[in-house]
Amino acid sequence: MNGSPNPPQISHKRYFFEKFGITERLLERCLGEALSAGGDYADLYFESVTATALGVDEQIVKSASQGTSAGCGVRVLSGERTGYAYTDNLSPERLLHAAKTAALIASGPAKQPVQGFTEAPNADLYPVPLGGFDLDLAARLELILRADRAARAYDNRIVQVRASYSEELRRILIAASDGAFASDTQPLCRLNVFVIAKDETGTTKGSAGGGGRAGLDQFVGSKSPEHLAQEAARGAILQLGAVAAPAGEMQVVLGPGWPGILLHEAVGHGLEADFNRKKTSAFAGLVGQPVASSKVTVVDNGTIAGRRGSLNVDDEGSPTQETVLIENGVLKGYLSDKLSARLMGIGNTGSGRRESYQAIPMPRMTNTYMLAGEDNPEDILRSVKHGLYAVNFGGGQVDITNGKFVFSASEAYLIEDGKITAPVRDATLIGNGPEALKYVSMVGNDLKLDEGIGTCGKDGQSVPVGVGMPTIKLDRMTVGGTGR
Amino acid sequence: MSEMSAGLAQNSVDLETLAAEVVAQAMKAGASDAEAVAREDDEFSVNVRMGEVETLKESGARGLGLRVFFGKRSASASTSDLTPDGIRQLVQGAVALAQVTEEDAFAGLPETDEFGALTDDLHLYYDDVYSLPGPERIEWAKRCEAAALAADPRITNSDGGSFDAATGRKVLANSRGFVGSYRTSYAGVSAAPIAADENGAMQRDGWWSSARSFALLESPEAVGKEAARRALRKLGARRVPTQQVPIVFAPEVARTLVGSIFEAASGDAIWRHASFLAGALETEIAAPGVTIVDDNMMLLANGAGGFGTSPFDGEGLPSRRTVVVEGGVLRTYLMNTYAARKLGMKSTHNASRGLAGTPGIGCGNLYLEPGTLSPEEIIGGVEKGLYVTGLMGFGTNLVTGDYSRGATGLWIEKGELTHAVEEVTVAGNLRAMFKNISAIGNDLVFRTSVASPTLRIDGMTIAGA
Numbered sequence: 001m002n003g004s005p006n007p008p009q010i011s012h013k014r015y016f017f018e019k020f021g022i023t024e025r026l027l028e029r030c031l032g033e034a035l036s037a038g039g040d041y042a043d044l045y046f047e048s049v050t051a052t053a054l055g056v057d058e059q060i061v062k063s064a065s066q067g068t069s070a071g072c073g074v075r076v077l078s079g080e081r082t083g084y085a086y087t088d089n090l091s092p093e094r095l096l097h098a099a100k101t102a103a104l105i106a107s108g109p110a111k112q113p114v115q116g117f118t119e120a121p122n123a124d125l126y127p128v129p130l131g132g133f134d135l136d137l138a139a140r141l142e143l144i145l146r147a148d149r150a151a152r153a154y155d156n157r158i159v160q161v162r163a164s165y166s167e168e169l170r171r172i173l174i175a176a177s178d179g180a181f182a183s184d185t186q187p188l189c190r191l192n193v194f195v196i197a198k199d200e201t202g203t204t205k206g207s208a209g210g211g212g213r214a215g216l217d218q219f220v221g222s223k224s225p226e227h228l229a230q231e232a233a234r235g236a237i238l239q240l241g242a243v244a245a246p247a248g249e250m251q252v253v254l255g256p257g258w259p260g261i262l263l264h265e266a267v268g269h270g271l272e273a274d275f276n277r278k279k280t281s282a283f284a285g286l287v288g289q290p291v292a293s294s295k296v297t298v299v300d301n302g303t304i305a306g307r308r309g310s311l312n313v314d315d316e317g318s319p320t321q322e323t324v325l326i327e328n329g330v331l332k333g334y335l336s337d338k339l340s341a342r343l344m345g346i347g348n349t350g351s352g353r354r355e356s357y358q359a360i361p362m363p364r365m366t367n368t369y370m371l372a373g374e375d376n377p378e379d380i381l382r383s384v385k386h387g388l389y390a391v392n393f394g395g396g397q398v399d400i401t402n403g404k405f406v407f408s409a410s411e412a413y414l415i416e417d418g419k420i421t422a423p424v425r426d427a428t429l430i431g432n433g434p435e436a437l438k439y440v441s442m443v444g445n446d447l448k449l450d451e452g453i454g455t456c457g458k459d460g461q462s463v464p465v466g467v468g469m470p471t472i473k474l475d476r477m478t479v480g481g482t483g484r
Numbered sequence: 485m486s487e488m489s490a491g492l493a494q495n496s497v498d499l500e501t502l503a504a505e506v507v508a509q510a511m512k513a514g515a516s517d518a519e520a521v522a523r524e525d526d527e528f529s530v531n532v533r534m535g536e537v538e539t540l541k542e543s544g545a546r547g548l549g550l551r552v553f554f555g556k557r558s559a560s561a562s563t564s565d566l567t568p569d570g571i572r573q574l575v576q577g578a579v580a581l582a583q584v585t586e587e588d589a590f591a592g593l594p595e596t597d598e599f600g601a602l603t604d605d606l607h608l609y610y611d612d613v614y615s616l617p618g619p620e621r622i623e624w625a626k627r628c629e630a631a632a633l634a635a636d637p638r639i640t641n642s643d644g645g646s647f648d649a650a651t652g653r654k655v656l657a658n659s660r661g662f663v664g665s666y667r668t669s670y671a672g673v674s675a676a677p678i679a680a681d682e683n684g685a686m687q688r689d690g691w692w693s694s695a696r697s698f699a700l701l702e703s704p705e706a707v708g709k710e711a712a713r714r715a716l717r718k719l720g721a722r723r724v725p726t727q728q729v730p731i732v733f734a735p736e737v738a739r740t741l742v743g744s745i746f747e748a749a750s751g752d753a754i755w756r757h758a759s760f761l762a763g764a765l766e767t768e769i770a771a772p773g774v775t776i777v778d779d780n781m782m783l784l785a786n787g788a789g790g791f792g793t794s795p796f797d798g799e800g801l802p803s804r805r806t807v808v809v810e811g812g813v814l815r816t817y818l819m820n821t822y823a824a825r826k827l828g829m830k831s832t833h834n835a836s837r838g839l840a841g842t843p844g845i846g847c848g849n850l851y852l853e854p855g856t857l858s859p860e861e862i863i864g865g866v867e868k869g870l871y872v873t874g875l876m877g878f879g880t881n882l883v884t885g886d887y888s889r890g891a892t893g894l895w896i897e898k899g900e901l902t903h904a905v906e907e908v909t910v911a912g913n914l915r916a917m918f919k920n921i922s923a924i925g926n927d928l929v930f931r932t933s934v935a936s937p938t939l940r941i942d943g944m945t946i947a948g949a
Contacts, residue, residue: 053841054584062558062588064581067840068573069564071545084541088564098543105540137584160756196757196883203757205883239884247911247947248726278533280643280678280688360539395878397890401643401678401688402721404907406877406890428879428888428909430947478723480879480888480909482945 012128012183013119016046016173020070020090024117027175029092030074031114033099035177038108039076039083041338042099043176045315046072046090047357052135053166056144059152063164064137071357074098077339078106086358115179122312123319125305126213128185139216140165147193147225154233157240160196163229165189174317182317187213188308188464190452193229197236206236210451214306223451235392235411238423245412245427245481251384252429252477253415255391256377256448260469263298263368264456265396265405266433267291271325271333272351272363272458273340275400282403282434283331291331292437295373298326300335302350302366308452309367309466316352316361323349325368326437335363355461365456369468373443377471380442382418388479389413389420390429403433406480427481436477444471499524500665502548502566503657509575510552511659515582517553517593519658519799521837522546526651528614532625533644534633540622549839552578556587562839590825593799598831599662600802602781606789609667610697613649621647624673624704631708632677638719639712643676643688649698656837662800671698675711679719687718687904689874694931696788714873717894721904723949724895730869731910731944732862732896735927737875738936742852744914745769745776746934748882749808749816750834750845751823760885760915761814769814770918773855776809778818780833780848784930792848792933798837803848806832812919820845851935855924859938862923864899870946871896872910885914891946908948917941 016022027044034042048070055063072095073086083105085098147163167189174182190211197204208231210223219225254262267283275281283291292298302311302320311320316338324332336344337352340363353364381389389412396407408428413420449468456465499522510518526544530537548571549562559581563574616624629645648671655665674692691711693702733741745761753759761769770776780803782790794803799821807815817827820835820843836846863871876890888911894901912920925938 060588061584061586062591063560063842064585065560065562065841066577066581067562068577069547069562071564081537082539084539084543086543086545088545088547101542105537137581141584160758162756198757203760203762203883205758205881245888245911247909247945249949278643279641280686282686358543358545360541397876397878399688399876401686402718402906404876404890404892406879406909408877408879408888425884426879426881426886426888427911428877428890430876430890430907430909432907478907478909478947478949480890480911480947482888482911482913 012171012185013173015171022046026092028114030095030099031175031177033096034074034076034103035112035114036110037103038106038111039078039103040112041077041177043075043174043316044072045357046173048171049168051166051168053164054140054144055162055164056148057162059148061141072098073357074102075360076102076105080343081105082360084360112177114177117175117181118179119181120319122184123303125303125310125312126187127215143191143219143225147191147229150226150229151193151195151233154230155237157197157199157237158195158233159198162194164192172315176317180317182313184312186311191219191225191228193232195232195236197240199240201240204236204239206232206234208232209453212306212308212452213310218306238411242423242425244483245424246388246479246483247481249476249478251387252474252479253380253384253387253389254469254472256444256446256469256471258450258467259390259393260369260450260467261393261396261407263370263469264365264467265398265407266431266436267298267325268365268368269398270400270403270433271335273334273336273344273346274363276334277340277344281400286331286434287333289331290329291434292326292329293440294329295443296326296329296437296440297371298368299324299371300365300368304367307367307449307466308454308464311366314350314352315354318348318350318352320350320366335365337361337363353463355463359461362458364458364463365465367449367466367468369447369449370470372445372447372470375442375444377444377446380444380471380473381415381420383442383473384415384418387415389415398433404430405433406430424481427479430478430480436474439475440472441475442473446470499653499655500657500663503655504663506548506550506571506575507657507659509571510550510578513575513579514554515552515579516555517659519551519593521549521839522655523839524653528621529646529648530622530625531644531646532622532629534642535626535630537622538644547839548574550574550578551842552582553592554582556589556591557582557585558591559585560841590822593658593660594801594821594831596660599660599800601664601796602803606793606795607783607787608696608789608793609651609669612698613651613669613671615698628673628675628704628708631705632675632712635709635712636716638679638681638716639677640680641678643678645675645708646673648672656800658800664796664800666795669696671695671701673701673704673707675708677712677715679715681719687715687721689714689718700786700788718892718904721892721906723907724905724946725949726947728943728945730866730940730942732866732869732871733939733941734871734873735929735936735938737872738939739932739934740875741939742776742850742936743934744880744882745809745918746778746818746847746850748914749814749818751817751819751827752845753882754817755823755826758883760882764814765817767814768812770809770812771921772812773924774809774812774918774921775807775853777805777807777853778847778850779805781805782849790849790930790933792850794848797833798835798843801831801833801835804833818845847934849930849933851928852937854926854928854937856926857923859925859927862925862938862940863896863901865923866896866899869896870905870910871901887912887914887917908946910944910946912944916943
């Protein structure tokens with residue numbers, strides 16, 4: 001992906017205007033139609049996505065696919081009510097029809113005029129590729145072929161290797177009746193390696209991946225195909241000799257980086273403003289209260305260049321920002337979109353995101369992480385007499401109403417007398433969101449963000465996110481194994 | 485909002501013609517084989533919360549997918565642009581991508597004599613799903629939520645009530661002469677109430693009814709009341725100590741275990757060695773009383789087609805009934821054409837197909853055959869154990885069989901359900917868990933395409949306080 005010679009804003013907007021014949025006049029007409037039944041606010045969300053995926057499997061480039069989709073969603077707000085309609089046909093007739101459909105959430109004469117558009121300058125967090133399908137496929141194939149070779153070379157017990165590369169270019173244009181006007185072009189790519197290891201004791205799997213909103217030059221160092229392949233292979237081989245995970249409450253040390261999924265599940269979702277506006281979150285009403293140990297500061301930051309969870313603007317056209325969620329253990333605030341900000345009288349944190357033009361935006365996380373503390377990671381491990389050291393995880397889930405969350409360890413070890421000993425088999429960790437972080441007794445100085453693999457689901461909508469954390473010690477957490 | 489119910493259907497291009505045209509263009513561009521899918525979907529949904537409309541959504545979309553073969557090389561593409569230009573780009577894109585893939589000896593469409601589709605009326609489509617006028621659809625969502633809110637003073641809040649309807653049309657066409665299409669419909673009503681105890685501790689649960697026909701839905705009141713009962717019974721939940729006791733899985737969670745067996749028996753996982761069932765064909769993998777069937781032809785007791793019923797699979801092979809596990813013995817793997825060729829077997833007609841990419845392997849109506857015990861009898865036979873009604877997380881490793889998930893439910897003491905339980909995990913290994921199924925309920929109901937009666941499993945570990 002190369003940088004565009006054009007100033008980004010101009011080219012994002014021009015794409016829709018030229019390719020689909022959209023004009024400012026048409027946008028104003030659609031918004032006028034959307035507000036014709038008395039809505040308070042309306043917005044149009046145009047989206048055009050092109051995606052490409054390549055896969056090598058059993059040393060054969062077996063798959064190559066591409067996809068393209070485009071459409072527009074029209075949203076009308078009337079008090080707490082949302083009307084929504086979308087179309088995959090961007091002709092003026094279909095756009096106006098969608099606007100008319102969404103308008104019917106309100107009933108009455110038009111009361112809100114459409115403001116003139118003001119286009120705020122965008123941040124520039126990621127390179128804008130020239131894109132479309134004119135990709136250098138050979139360079140992308142080389143990444144997965146390198147990964148395949150490295151995984152096979154790692155150990156002769158690696159019996160299956162699959163490597164895949166996917167890349168997406170998402171163009172959006174947002175025009176709202178309050179005058180907000182924004183456009184963006186969002187690249188996202190990802191390299192994944194999946195392996196199977198086998199010996200006389202059994203069969204195991206390992207996987208690793210990395211990516212972000214950046215070009216191919218990001219796949220070096222910890223995201224190089226070789227490193228990712230070795231990580232996947234190492235994880236699988238390690239599992240071949242794993243013992244049963246322990247069962248019960250114990251001290252748990254989480255390694256840096258991706259284990260930050262703890263924060264995403266334990267506190268992140270519970271702090272999304274919609275749940276708190278409706279008072280359905282276990283965190284409702286806790287702003288200003290301690291919800292973690294004083295060593296814990298957690299932020300959500302959509303403004304880190306090149307990260308998977310970063311965005312120049314959210315899907316309502318608002319700039320993203322760094323939002324402090326927990327500061328020295330005290331709950332500071334929520335992640336909000338336009339609707340919740342207005343209804344709750346709080347600031348909009350630029351967290352309104354949606355999966356696609358077919359979906360209604362809602363408050364979502366971007367990159368959520370805990371700030372570094374002062375402890376040396378080795379001291380943290382040394383301080384544990386009997387516990388679990390978990391460094392890699394699969395997915396997690398939370399029930400935001402009772403606060404209970406789980407996340408599943410895929411690479412973890414026993415800690416005995418301050419030393420890392422046997423690797424353990426997969427086990428789920430479970431805790432209570434508003435309580436779990438109160439048991440954080442040590443925070444490492446080694447903050448790390450994940451390699452760019454996270455996808456978050458909420459109400460059936462998936463969006464890319466990031467997490468991060470330094471090494472931390474929890475004095476109490478339940479480990480769901482089968483062993484002693 | 486409701487007046488234009490079926491949305492874009494009226495002025496749509498004939499999807500079958502379109503799919504056939506895409507196949508023809510791909511062949512003209514030099515492909516040795518081609519396969520196209522076309523879809524058209526529309527949806528209506530209304531969510532209410534605390535008696536007020538929260539969201540109202542109505543729309544539709546279409547899409548095309550294409551898979552091309554150049555001998556043993558293949559590639560695929562998809563688009564939402566159904567204009568002649570869009571189709572041209574779709575074909576060009578797939579053809580160009582096929583130049584970068586390599587030969588795979590097992591790639592290709594099924595053989596010509598394998599194609600087919602069930603011709604009986606499978607009752608998959610009912611036009612009554614959009615028959616309610618708009619205001620009454622909102623009323624249904626409100627009635628469902630209201631019934632939940634009215635059920636008990638401890639129901640203090642709500643995540644809402646909803647009414648949904650959807651219809652879809654799927655078309656599959658290929659260069660070996662297969663063209664098939666079918667329509668489906670769906671209607672659903674649900675509520676998600678929140679109960680709070682005297683200390684303000686909240687619990688959320690929900691319930692729903694869904695059907696292919698509006699006329700077959702349960703009443704919104706019955707659904708709301710059941711949702712309330714489920715939220716209320718979670719109140720006062722606490723942890724229990726770490727221990728090994730019998731676990732009774734309620735049908736709504738037992739079904740996920742049946743789903744895990746399907747995935748583990750899926751041919752793709754088998755040829756990759758990525759399953760604990762690899763090599764287990766014709767061996768005992770479950771207790772003798774366990775029989776698992778995947779029936780893609782099934783009609784439900786109410787006369788409608790099952791949620792997993794279809795006339796043909798994702799590659800155009802006729803739907804059929806497959807006994808997966810019989811009396812505890814694994815009788816077959818579940819395969820599409822590719823997996824079957826990799827394993828030297830025949831497809832079990834389980835190809836699943838989205839718009840993009842290559843066919844996967846998916847189930848139809850997958851179920852564990854019911855036993856003779858009522859759920860009360862199963863619970864009554866447990867001295868001390870956990871009745872699991874909710875599971876959380878992704879802790880199922882199909883390669884090793886390791887299983888560890890967050891669980892909620894009710895504690896069983898002397899055969900009776902007592903207090904609610906939360907913040908514990910249940911863990912074991914699927915290999916052992918299926919052999920340790922010691923009781924099977926008589927309560928099989930098809931609420932979704934994957935269904936199970938109540939199951940009791942011994943030898944699992946609860947991790948808790």
